[in-house]
Amino acid sequence: EVHLVQSGAEVKKAGESLTISCKGSGYDFINYWVGWVRQMPGKGLEWMGIIFPSDSDTRYSPSFQGQVTISVDKYINTAYLQWSILKASDSAMYYCARRSNDASGWYSDFWGRGTLVTVSP
Amino acid sequence: DIQVTQSPSSLSASVGDRVTITCRASRDIGNYIAWLQQKPGKAPESLIYAASTLQGGVPSRFSGSGSGTDFTLTISSLQPEDFATYYCQQHNSYPPTFGQGTKLEIK
Numbered sequence: 629e630v631h632l633v634q635s636g637a638e639v640k641k642a643g644e645s646l647t648i649s650c651k652g653s654g655y656d657f658i659n660y661w662v663g664w665v666r667q668m669p670g671k672g673l674e675w676m677g678i679i680f681p682s683d684s685d686t687r688y689s690p691s692f693q694g695q696v697t698i699s700v701d702k703y704i705n706t707a708y709l710q711w712s713i714l715k716a717s718d719s720a721m722y723y724c725a726r727r728s729n730d731a732s733g734w735y736s737d738f739w740g741r742g743t744l745v746t747v748s749p
Numbered sequence: 750d751i752q753v754t755q756s757p758s759s760l761s762a763s764v765g766d767r768v769t770i771t772c773r774a775s776r777d778i779g780n781y782i783a784w785l786q787q788k789p790g791k792a793p794e795s796l797i798y799a800a801s802t803l804q805g806g807v808p809s810r811f812s813g814s815g816s817g818t819d820f821t822l823t824i825s826s827l828q829p830e831d832f833a834t835y836y837c838q839q840h841n842s843y844p845p846t847f848g849q850g851t852k853l854e855i856k
Binding site for chain 1: 787847
């Protein structure tokens, strides 16, 4: 059974750095893209970027390019989302999602439960 | 980026009703539309991809249709567990983009 297990909630201050994680299990992790999606409080879903664990090929949405870093450690089946300097506006729920290898295009078939990030000013 | 416009933004219905949510893409995306369900405080779950293919385990009362720029999600007979927010997402080109969401509430 496919699982994407995300790290726990974080409470940080503006200016601090942060890395959250997403560990995949129950499937061939290195051969499925893993994406990240932001959901700000009371708002909709926003695609941030995606990484292919096998070769670390990474693509960002233009809105998030330069704002976050996506990385992976394929040896422990874990993808990461990193901020070097947090802002209060980074407060949101962050989801990881697996890109399907069955459907065409950029469809995500399984989702993690989310990591809540709270950043105080 | 491809823009995806979803309507309505909210909808009130009763158990047993048939409801329809629509999604329009800013350009032809073939059949590359997905529908997701999100319940309060929970992660999104994928329901449908490629416009009409149900993700495994999704009840058959959910169906999708459309191609090109116009797409529809239909729930044939609402059940209590279906009251949630629904999102469409184009998965034709990168970055995949989401509609604004439709909140389905109990009348």
